[in-house]
Amino acid sequence: MNPQILIVGAGPTGLVMAYNLARHSIPFRIIDKSDGPGQASRAMAILPRTLEFYQQFGFADEVIDRGIKMEDVYVRVKNKIKAKVHLGSLGEGLSPFPFILTFPQDDHEQFLLGKLKNLGIEVEWKTELLSLAEHGEGVKTLLKAQQEETAYFKYICGCDGAHSTVRKQLKIEFKGEKYKQHFYVMDVHGSGEVMKDQKNQYFI
Numbered sequence: 072m073n074p075q076i077l078i079v080g081a082g083p084t085g086l087v088m089a090y091n092l093a094r095h096s097i098p099f100r101i102i103d104k105s106d107g108p109g110q111a112s113r114a115m116a117i118l119p120r121t122l123e124f125y126q127q128f129g130f131a132d133e134v135i136d137r138g139i140k141m142e143d144v145y146v147r148v149k150n151k152i153k154a155k156v157h158l159g160s161l162g163e164g165l166s167p168f169p170f171i172l173t174f175p176q177d178d179h180e181q182f183l184l185g186k187l188k189n190l191g192i193e194v195e196w197k198t199e200l201l202s203l204a205e206h207g208e209g210v211k212t213l214l215k216a217q218q219e220e221t222a223y224f225k226y227i228c229g230c231d232g233a234h235s236t237v238r239k240q241l242k243i244e245f246k247g248e249k250y251k252q253h254f255y256v257m258d259v260h261g262s263g264e265v266m267k268d269q270k271n272q273y274f275i
C-alpha cells in the first residue's frame with residue numbers, strides 16, 4: 072500500500088519537507104521527474120530563517136561550516152567601488168544567525184540528500200506527476216516512471232517549483248510578472264588582482 076503522503080519535487084523545498092516528515096517517522100513517497108539532483112549553484116544565499124529551522128533539525132552548524140559568511144557586497148564599475156553593502160551583522164539582535172550564508176544550491180541539495188539517506192530515505196528520480204484529482208478524502212494521482220501508475224494518497228505536497236504541475240492542476244493562480252531585464256549567474260573559476268578598499272580590507 073502507498074504511504075498517505077506524496078511529495079512532488081526534490082528541490083530544497085521537497086527535501087526539507089521530506090526530512091521533517093522523516094524525523095517524525097511519518098511515511099511518504101518523494102518523486103522528481105529529473106534524472107538526479109541539480110548540478111548548478113542557482114540560489115547562493117541562505118537567510119537567517121532557514122538556519123533557524125536547521126537549528127531545530129540539529130544541523131545548522133554543519134551547514135554554516137560548509138558555507139561562507141557573506142560579510143560585504145561590493146558593486147564595482149570599471150574597477151572602482153561604487154557601493155558597498157555590509158551584510159555581516161544584518162540581523163543582529165533578531166536572530167542567532169544574523170548573517171547571510173553563501174552555500175550553493177547544488178551542494179545544499181546534496182547535503183539534504185545525505186541527511187535523508189542517513190534516515191533510509193531515497194528520492195524516486197525520473198518519476199513525474201502527470202495529473203491529480205480529488206478523490207473522496209484524498210487525491211488520485213497519475214505518475215510516470217518506466218510506466219504509468221495510478222496511486223492514491225491522502226495528502227500531496229506540491230514542492231514542484233515555479234511551473235508546478237500541482238498548482239496548475241488545482242487551478243491555483245500564480246500572480247506576478249517576469250523582470251524585463253535578463254540576469255546571468257555563472258559558476259566560474261576566476262583569477263585576477265585582489266583589491267583593497269580604503270580600510271585595507273581585501274575583496275575580489
Ligand SMILES: Cc1cc2nc3c(=O)[nH]c(=O)nc-3n(C[C@H](O)[C@H](O)[C@H](O)COP(=O)(O)OP(=O)(O)OC[C@H]3O[C@@H](n4cnc5c(N)ncnc54)[C@H](O)[C@@H]3O)c2cc1C
Nearest residue numbers: 080081082083084103104105113114115199200231232236
Ligand atoms: C540561475 C538561477 C539563480 C538563482 N539564484 C537564486 C538566489 O540567488 N537566491 C534564491 O533564493 N533563489 C535563487 N534561485 C531560485 C531558486 O533556485 C529556487 O527558489 C529554488 O530552486 C526553489 O526550490 P524548490 O525546491 O521550491 O523548487 P525547485 O528547485 O524548482 O525544485 C522543484 C523540483 O520539482 C521537480 N518537478 C517539477 N515538476 C514535477 C512533476 N510534475 N513531477 C515530478 N517532479 C517535478 C523538478 O524537477 C525540480 O527538481 C535561482 C534560480 C536560478 C534558475
